[in-house]
Amino acid sequence: MLSEFSLIDRFFARRARITPRAVLGIGDDCALFAPSAGEMLAISTDMLVEGRHFLADVDPHALGHKALAVNLSDLAAMGAKPQAFTLALALPQAREEWLAAFSEGMFEIAERFDCELVGGDTTGGPLNICITVFGEVPPQLALRRDAAQPGDDVWVSGTLGDARAGLGVLRQEWSVDAGDAATFCRALERPEPRVALGLALRGHARSALDISDGLAGDLLHILERSRVNATVDVDAVPRTAALRRLPSDLQRRCTLAGGDDYELCFTAPAAARAAIEAAGYSVAVPVTRIGTISALQNAAAEPAISWHDAAGMPLTLTLQGFDHFHAN
Amino acid sequence: MLSEFSLIDRFFARRARITPRAVLGIGDDCALFAPSAGEMLAISTDMLVEGRHFLADVDPHALGHKALAVNLSDLAAMGAKPQAFTLALALPQAREEWLAAFSEGMFEIAERFDCELVGGDTTGGPLNICITVFGEVPPQLALRRDAAQPGDDVWVSGTLGDARAGLGVLRQEWSVDAGDAATFCRALERPEPRVALGLALRGHARSALDISDGLAGDLLHILERSRVNATVDVDAVPRTAALRRLPSDLQRRCTLAGGDDYELCFTAPAAARAAIEAAGYSVAVPVTRIGTISALQNAAAEPAISWHDAAGMPLTLTLQGFDHFHAN
Numbered sequence: 001m002l003s004e005f006s007l008i009d010r011f012f013a014r015r016a017r018i019t020p021r022a023v024l025g026i027g028d029d030c031a032l033f034a035p036s037a038g039e040m041l042a043i044s045t046d047m048l049v050e051g052r053h054f055l056a057d058v059d060p061h062a063l064g065h066k067a068l069a070v071n072l073s074d075l076a077a078m079g080a081k082p083q084a085f086t087l088a089l090a091l092p093q094a095r096e097e098w099l100a101a102f103s104e105g106m107f108e109i110a111e112r113f114d115c116e117l118v119g120g121d122t123t124g125g126p127l128n129i130c131i132t133v134f135g136e137v138p139p140q141l142a143l144r145r146d147a148a149q150p151g152d153d154v155w156v157s158g159t160l161g162d163a164r165a166g167l168g169v170l171r172q173e174w175s176v177d178a179g180d181a182a183t184f185c186r187a188l189e190r191p192e193p194r195v196a197l198g199l200a201l202r203g204h205a206r207s208a209l210d211i212s213d214g215l216a217g218d219l220l221h222i223l224e225r226s227r228v229n230a231t232v233d234v235d236a237v238p239r240t241a242a243l244r245r246l247p248s249d250l251q252r253r254c255t256l257a258g259g260d261d262y263e264l265c266f267t268a269p270a271a272a273r274a275a276i277e278a279a280g281y282s283v284a285v286p287v288t289r290i291g292t293i294s295a296l297q298n299a300a301a302e303p304a305i306s307w308h309d310a311a312g313m314p315l316t317l318t319l320q321g322f323d324h325f326h327a328n
Numbered sequence: 329m330l331s332e333f334s335l336i337d338r339f340f341a342r343r344a345r346i347t348p349r350a351v352l353g354i355g356d357d358c359a360l361f362a363p364s365a366g367e368m369l370a371i372s373t374d375m376l377v378e379g380r381h382f383l384a385d386v387d388p389h390a391l392g393h394k395a396l397a398v399n400l401s402d403l404a405a406m407g408a409k410p411q412a413f414t415l416a417l418a419l420p421q422a423r424e425e426w427l428a429a430f431s432e433g434m435f436e437i438a439e440r441f442d443c444e445l446v447g448g449d450t451t452g453g454p455l456n457i458c459i460t461v462f463g464e465v466p467p468q469l470a471l472r473r474d475a476a477q478p479g480d481d482v483w484v485s486g487t488l489g490d491a492r493a494g495l496g497v498l499r500q501e502w503s504v505d506a507g508d509a510a511t512f513c514r515a516l517e518r519p520e521p522r523v524a525l526g527l528a529l530r531g532h533a534r535s536a537l538d539i540s541d542g543l544a545g546d547l548l549h550i551l552e553r554s555r556v557n558a559t560v561d562v563d564a565v566p567r568t569a570a571l572r573r574l575p576s577d578l579q580r581r582c583t584l585a586g587g588d589d590y591e592l593c594f595t596a597p598a599a600a601r602a603a604i605e606a607a608g609y610s611v612a613v614p615v616t617r618i619g620t621i622s623a624l625q626n627a628a629a630e631p632a633i634s635w636h637d638a639a640g641m642p643l644t645l646t647l648q649g650f651d652h653f654h655a656n
Contacts, residue, residue: 023368027553028473029405029537030370030463035362040351041369042358043446045460047416049453077357088375088458118371121458125377130416130449130458132373135358145356209357225355 010096011103012087012120017111021083022118031118033084039136042080046071048129055170060098062189063129064105069191070212071133072113073262076198077210079143080135082115090125113195143201143208143266148226152206152267154291155276157194159238160215162187164258165246174250180242191262197287200279201266208266214257216305216317219265223293223303230303232291234317235310256317267293338424339431340415340448345439349411350446359446361412367464370408374399376457383498388426390517391457392433397519398540399461400441401590404526405538407471408463410443418453441523471529471536471594476554480534480595482619483604485522487566488543490515492586493574502578508570519590525615528607529594536594542585544633544645547593551621551631558631560619562645563638584645595621 013026024032035041048067050056068085075082087106091099110117115133166184168174176184194210201208207226211218215237223230237255244251268276273289280287296303307315341354351360363369376395378384396413403410415434419427438445443461494512496502504512522538529536535554539546543565551558565583572579596604601617608615624631635643 023467024470024472029402030372030408030470032368032370032406032465032467032470034368040360040362042360043414043460043462044358045414045416045447045449045458047418047449047451047453047456047458049418049451049456052451052453074357078360080358086371086373086460088373090375090377090456119373121373121375123375123377123380125375125380125456126454128375128377128418128453128456128458130373130375130456132371132414132460134371137360139351139360142352142358142360144352 011099012117018116019114021116025116025118026120031086033118033134035136038138040139042075042078042135042137042142043132044071044074045130045132046074050127059189060101061105064102065109065190067129067131068106068109068115069193070262071131072109072115072193072195073191073210073212075133075135076194077143077208077264078135078137079141079198079202079208080137081199082113082195083134083136084116084118085110085131085133086118087120088130089120089122090128091122092124092127113193141202143198143205145207145209145222146225148207148222148228148267148293149269150228150293150295152269152293153273153289154219154230154232154265154267154293155287155289156211156215156238156263156265157197157280157285157287158263159240159243160211160261160263161243161251161254161258162240163191163260164254165243167260174246176242176245180245183240183242188260191260193262194264194285196283197264197280197285200283201276204272204275204279205266205268208264211261211263211265212259214259215265216256219305220303222265222267223305227296228303229294229296229306230291231294231306231308233310234307234315236288236290238286238288252317339427340445346444347442349444353444353446354448359414361446361462363464366466368467370403370406370463370465370470371460372399372402373458373460374402378455386517388429389433392430393437393518395457395459396434396437396443397521398590399459400437400443400521400523401519401538401540403461403463404522405471405536405592406463406465407469407526407530407536408465409527410441410523411462411464412444412446413438413459413461414446415448416458417448417450418456419450420452420455441521469530471526471533473535473537473550474553476535476550476556476595476621477597478556478621478623480597480621481601481617482547482558482560482593482595482621483615483617484539484543484566484591484593485525485608485613485615486591487568487571488539488589488591489571489579489582489586490568491519491588492582493571495588502574504570504573508573511568511570516588519588521590522592522613524611525592525608525613528611529604532600532603532607533594533596536592539589539591539593540587542587543593544584547633548631550593550595551633555624556631557622557624557634558619559622559634559636561638562635562643564616564618566614566616580645
């Protein structure tokens, strides 16, 4: 196969359309890099594995997009501005066509978010993509998971469930018309990291994360880290028109336990409602209130989500066993 | 298998014996971290794959050590002080015994170099270990690859070739007595990153890298980035007594094209010889002069290494085809 150095030179050398931030980038033992004064680096790592995070026949351009998008989504959830990333890549063989499409997909989104590739590693091996991404955020403005407070509203961005519906289409778990199939598959393969929204929520939202494993599981991470409960109206969870054409039990499972949404779930005080709406409007991303944070019954209680429908009727949801793409 | 969260809690939660540097570590979307004033972050990523970087039956404790050691070696080669790392891990299954040994091996060296685990990712998949490591260095003191100058001495730390000899033993390419086999295998499985030496060389060495793919190939990276030639005395390349008991052609191939040495190769002006010796002495790591940097014949020339023996006789070495462990 092509040597590591030819691979890097050909497909991953620095692109001129991205602002260089590293003093020293690809080609030395380390990249040298620092955040701006008053800011901290927000750092996140995601590893993508064939069969777990993408199907073997995925379009490599889409895969290049998604590999960086899911990392940028972690920065978005922190309210951090993308700066740079490293890429480690294990490839069964170096097929030039595949690498050209993969790197093109990756650099398209890297350029859009002005995020510089500053280093990496390539090796032979079963296909594996590991990206570490670096953003900047003043620490006091970071959107953490442990800052939700009783009385906060629970919000989500965009719509949920389409990505899981797309996986169902690819797996032939259900069939839909071609237009809806395209909507679903696009959501699965081309997630849009909510970076601009994360930045707009600085100073307004209290806590945030990105929904990668399904709303039910991910919201619970905020509750556990913040030691609070939540009440959520399942009918308020935003869905596309396409998803609304699936049977209602499937809609519910896709939106609540679907995974791969890469929308933000965040909490904010009720007094911030207008500011949150304005933040969403300013970046053209819909934001929807779906519930409320409440105090734990006692200090020893396990944080939990209470689900109800639009009429206020409590629901007992059994979401276990609805495997999404990310199952460990 | 164990969920990602139970895995992280059980085996990878923050260890008390490591100085916490991140404002926010494991458990949020991102870690928050900044270098000290006047310093830059040195960042490096290495991905280790079964069959490429380690054998399937490797001791997991040794693998945990080596996975972090090879990353710390990149910091050493930059003259950077270790601060933190992220770990992404793909596992075919979560065997508790394996994970306990792997994490123990990793944390032993992390504690020794006071390097905090600040984030990561775990997933199912073919065994793959991707670490991104963060160090600190004032940018003007960083030991880069592009700073070698004609007249510089070429130095290496420690001894070369034992790791490749160990691979040969494991592969049954040659046999040696049990004592030498243990020496070689220890070099292969327990490389010692030359972090203290890298720090001691700040301000004295001009350029440096760590030898991961064999002296011949790696020194060439310095030459190419610095646009210079080198002359190297192959008989001056330091070897252990154990390696000296192998046939002399094997000694030469193991030392020059062996790979997995993780010693430093660096250049420094002749005026710095006493300072370099003192730096090595201060950290108890032998340093050996093996050659000299010279100017390219003309601006268009390809940088190259001229090899000679102790008597000054030029050698034409054919090192191609001697595969080491790291082959892409």
